[in-house]
Amino acid sequence: MRTDFPVVGVVGGGQLARMMQPAAINLGVTLRVLAAGPQESAAQVIPDAVVGDEKNVADLLAFAEGCDVVTFDHEHVHPDHLQALEEAGHIIRPGRQALLHAQDKGVMRERMTALGVANPRHHIVATPDQAAAFAEQLPPEGSGDRSVVLKTTRGGYDGKGVWLSDATDIASEPFAAGVPVLVEEPVDFRRELAAVAVRSPHGQAVAYPVVESVQIEGICLEVIALAPGLAEDVAVQAQRLALQVAAEIGVVGVLVVELFETTDGDLVVNELAMRPHNSAHWSIDGAVTSQFENHLRAVLDLPLGDPSAQAPYTVMVNALGGDLDGVYGTYKHLLARDPALKVHWYGKAVRPGRKIGHVNLTGADVADLRERGWHAADYIAGVIDE
């Protein structure tokens, strides 16, 4: 019937794949998903989900057979498997070489340094003693103490794989994973920002407005687009940085550069992500073109859509699972209280602290939007009764 419309395969059945489906429906593009089971978030809403093991190269290869292009819901597919897909002639976007910078924090730091992008001082180490030796070179903090940030170079997400450690008593947990450890100076930052770019294979790229990301214990809980009070020149610097990194690394699709805005007003790169990302969920309701639509356009090498904001501010607040079993029961209150609340549900089982959805609110009064967003998230989590 629609033989000229392509099929995009998404490896991973989480909420990011799920949120690509509305964009795919609008464009008329067929989405397929490789999921661990039929009840995964994306498999619930994308027909004919392929159930398979994304750690198994045979499953990956079989899945890719039916797709014109393959993209990802996360960055955890093993580089050897990506290579096997590429060698079998499948089109993988982003490609293996680009993805490596989101998979391995050591590779990322070395590349950022080579590009002249501001990094925290850092070193890649194999033992706590090596980390302690690096820490001794750091200037003491105001208190006279020294601390360091330890990160497993591979496998971390949502605050997992990151430790803040006393420099004189290096934590041992990061070394238990058996992968190199990145040891970094703690950055004295005012707030966290994110610059999101989307790039297509032929090199077109767009940059979304720079946002503020509010993280608690390493988990992004709130995003404010645009970042309030951000100086125009700093915003432009952040957008250029994301576009530069996307071009240099050869990213196809969404690239997120998580940034620290230091107390001195400088920008320092924290992390990279190469997939639709929590820091741009606001774009579903707040931008002319959502990150999900632009990710699909990019992996299909279609012209990218306008990333402009549609309102002065959009606030996104994540809903975390709490004590409530019956989340649907909260809708009567939430939707009646706030007819402009945009709910995005992931269809996941509720577990305390798990991201189970998010809400977006657009408008001009950022304090009002934040209050309404947090009310909804707290109510869903069962933190407040009314």
Place this chain on the structure above:
Amino acid sequence: MRTDFPVVGVVGGGQLARMMQPAAINLGVTLRVLAAGPQESAAQVIPDAVVGDEKNVADLLAFAEGCDVVTFDHEHVHPDHLQALEEAGHIIRPGRQALLHAQDKGVMRERMTALGVANPRHHIVATPDQAAAFAEQLPPEGSGDRSVVLKTTRGGYDGKGVWLSDATDIASEPFAAGVPVLVEEPVDFRRELAAVAVRSPHGQAVAYPVVESVQIEGICLEVIALAPGLAEDVAVQAQRLALQVAAEIGVVGVLVVELFETTDGDLVVNELAMRPHNSAHWSIDGAVTSQFENHLRAVLDLPLGDPSAQAPYTVMVNALGGDLDGVYGTYKHLLARDPALKVHWYGKAVRPGRKIGHVNLTGADVADLRERGWHAADYIAGVIDE
């Protein structure tokens, strides 16, 4: 997993059911669809489509078994079958009694008259002679001629089932269908408007901004939201009319009142529709809450969302099938020419004159939006080369 979230069944697998899926995904509500085949527009994007015959009451009853509430993609399910569904205890929204007003133009005209709503002068007839007798009572038009509009009371859509006939030589085709025929005076109108309301079972209702609908040969080709230059009091009158009709008839879900704005500035009811409708497709990109989301909220008896426009104007232009086979091939040009163009594709086989998608554009300059929308639609249809 999501045991507290309900299942909404949609009878009919066309583009209206398809466009409910993004809204259902966001709300976390599960959509099921009864479609004629797996390649129907909605069945492509909604998992586990039930293939069945919506004219077969057994298929309808079996489909409804798995649903918490059943709604519709069109108004053509036979009233006897709706009754069977209701008698079997299934929740049907809108219900049989309300739907009858969208299924039978004679019933609709009688009810509008009883409600004191302005109708064209009309009569329900069984023969051409009876239509001619009605026509003789009408005042002659400016030219001295008399003409009448003939409509089959049941089964028409998109201009089908409607004839303009010379009063002295009544067309015979309308009588061939074997259903009563509605004969009406032609309305001398300036333009066509549509007032869209959404009503929930507990009686909450919202009214969308009143739009102008541009129809050619009975097919809606363009919608401008809000209707340019519409007097505020007329807009309020139209919204009140839609809300009144929805409440009096007991509509649940979307109600569309298609209106003539007469050359004297009065409003006259043309048709009713009781489902998401072409005249509110603009709301996907132009309103805080789309008609599809509000339809789902209504049939689930959830609080309704804000129907406000997000921009001064949103223009929707339908894309009709033309000579082009490879519609996807138009995307490179269309999306590059207009990064803010919002494409909505239906996944239907291209046939000349068939609605295969639409585009939305939001902004402040209605002439600019219309030019861009028509460019896209004409390019898709193959009317223009560049």
